[in-house]
Amino acid sequence: MSKQGQGDHFLRDKAAIVGVGATEFSKQSGRTEIQLGVEAILAALADAGIDPVEVDGMATYTMDNNPEIELHRLIGGRALRFFSRAHYGGGAACAPVMHAAMAVATGVADVVVVYRAMNERSGFRFGQGGLLTEDPNAFETVDFGWYFPHGLMTPASWIAMFAQRYLHETDATTEDFGRVAVGGRDFASTNPKAWFYQQPITLEEHQAARWIAEPLRLLDCCQESDGAVAMVITSAERAKDLKRPPVLVRGASQGAADDQRMMTSFYRKSLTGLPEMGEVARNLYAMSGLGPADMQAAVLYDHFSPFVLPQLEEFGFAERGKACDFLREGHHLRGGKLPVNPHGGQLGEAYIHGLNGVAEAVRQVRGEAANQVAGLEHILVTAGTGVPTSGLILGGAS
C-alpha cells in the first residue's frame, strides 16, 4: 500500500452508509436521551431497509451517555460482536463511521449502527463551565486546573485564545468569522429541519451581537440542541442489494499531532494552524486518491466560526493565512465553488456534536439534501476542532 496511492488503499470504497435517521432538533426534547437514540436508530434502519435484529456492531462517542447494550436491546437486536467509542468530544464525529467501515470491511461485523443522542440544551450544557468529572485522578481534571482557576473554563474561551492569535497573524478580522456565520445561517434559512429555518442573519447583525469570549461573539457560537442522529454502515457489497443509493466511504481518518491537548493546545510553536486536521487531510486525500479540487462541497465543523478558516487552509482550499480571502470572495456560499455546511452547520441547523453534519453529507451524495449542491460527486466532512479529530470523504458509487 503506497502512502499516496491512487485507489489501492485497503479501506477505500469497502464500506457504505446505507441508512440515516434523526429526531427533530429542539431546545427541549421532552424525553430521555435513550429514547432519542432509539427513535433515530430505528429511523435509520427503516431508511436502510434492514431489520434491527441484524445489527451486530455499534459505534459512538465517549461522551454519549447511552450504553450500546441498552440501545441494542431496545431496538430488538440479538447480539453484538463489535462496539467502539471514539474520544475527545466532537472530535469523534467522523471516527465512529471510520470504525464501522473498518469493521464491515474486515468482516468482524456486518451491520454497524453509528449514533449520537443528547439533550445538550435541556440537560448537561457544555458551555457553562462545569466539569464532566470531579475525579482528581482523572488526567483531564488535573489538566483543567491550568485554566479553570483563571476563569478560562468554557469551550468558547479556549477557541478564543486561538482566534485572537489568528487575527494577529493573518489579515482576517472578526468580520471574516461573521462571513462563516452568515453563510451557515443562509443555508439554514432554507432547511426546514434547521432550528434557524427562515431566520438568516446579516454581517451587520453579527458585528452587533454581544461578546461571549472576545473575539468571539454570540453569533460565532453554535447552538445548544436536544436531538439524535444515527446511521447504518454495511459493506459496499451488501449496499448494492439495498434500496437507497450507497454512500461510499472513500477516505477516513482520525488525527492528533504537534503537542496535542484537548481544546488547549496552547504550547505549540504556532497557534494559527490545525496540525491535527492537517494529519486528517493528508490521510483522506491519500486513501481516496482525491484532492481539494475534487470536492464539490464541504461540511466543516463549526462549533465556533473562527476555526473554519484554518480548516479551509489545512485541506488546501486556501493558502496558509488566506482563508479570509476565500470567504470574502463568497466561495463558501450558495452557488459558490465550495458551499460550506449546506445544511446550515451547527451554527444554523443544530448541534448534534457533528453527526448531523455527517448526515447532511450522506444526503448530499444521495441527491436529496434540502440545499442540494448540483452535480455533487464528493463531499468532505470534518469533526471537532481544537481537539483530536477525524474526517471523512464520501462519494457515490460510479
Added chain:
Amino acid sequence: MSDATPDLSAYLGGDRGPYRSWDAVNRPMIRHWCEALGDDNPIYHDADAARAAGFDGIVAPPTMLQAWTMRGYREARPPGSDTSDPFEVLVALEELGYPAVVAVNCEQEYTQYVGEGDTLYHRSTIESISEQKSTALGVGFFVTELSTYYNQRDEVVGTMRFRVFKFAPHARDEAAAPVEAGSAPPAVRRMRPVRNEDTRFFWEGVEAGELRVQRCGGCQTLRHPPSSACPHCQSLEWTPQRVSGRGTVYSFVTMHYPEIPPFDYPNLIALVELEEGTRLVSNLVGVSRHDVRIGMPVQVEFAEVEPGFQLHQFRPLEGC
C-alpha cells in the same frame, strides 16, 4: 415564586430618559467628593492647574459620573425628567415572588471629562436579563441597566452598566451550606487545581511567590504544563526550575458570557510566553482589555484571589 419561569422579554431594551441633574457640575460637590475619597488632584480644584493640563477650567473626577443625575434623598427627579422607573422589571419581579436584591457589578466608561457648569442627563435601557439562575444567595435573575450620560451639547460623556441580582432567597434547608449567625453566605469558589506528584511543586511555588517550570533531567528542556515524562527524550527525571516571571502576551481572551461565579466580568485572561520559552495561562491585571496588545511585556505577581488561595497573575510593565 411560581413554578413556571417568567418571560421577562418585554422588559428588555427600551429607551428611557432624559433623567436630568438637579445641579450643574459644581465646585462644592466636587470638593466634598475629593475630600471624602482623599483625591488631591489639582485639576479638580485649581483652575490654573486644570488649564495647564489642557482643560478649559476645573473638571470633575470621572468617577462622579453617576452622582450628577442621582435622584437625591427624597427620590425626586428635576423638572424635565422622564418620571418612569428604569428598573420597572425589578418591580415586576418583586410581584412575581423575587423580593430580594443585591447589586453585583458596576462598570463605568469615561468618554470625556465634564467641567464646571456642564449640565448632564442620562438615558437608560435594560441591556440584558439573564435566564433564571440559582446562586448561593437564591434563585433569580441578573438584570443589567445600561445608562448613557450626556452633557448639554448632547455629547456622550460616559456610560454605566449596573447589574443587580433580583432573587428569591433560598429557604434555609435549600441553602448550599449551613450559614452561621453573623457569617457571610457561602460563596462559589474558584476551582482548586489538583496537586499530584507532577504538579505539586508548581503550586507550592505559587504559595511561596515563585513561578516554576519543570527542567528535564535528561535533556534539560524546560516544559509547562508539567508532565511525568519528557516528550523529547522520555526521561522520567526532572527538577523544578524557578523562572523570572517576565514574558510577553502571546494571546488573550476577554470573557464576557456566561458570567460564571465567582469571577468578575469582563475577565481578562492571557496566554503568556515567558522569556525562558514556555507559555502559561494567567489573568492580566492593571490594564484595560482595550489596551492589551499581543507582544506586550508583562511581569508575574502573586495575589490571594480567595481566602487561602494564592494565584499567579501578570501585569504589564511600565512604559509599554
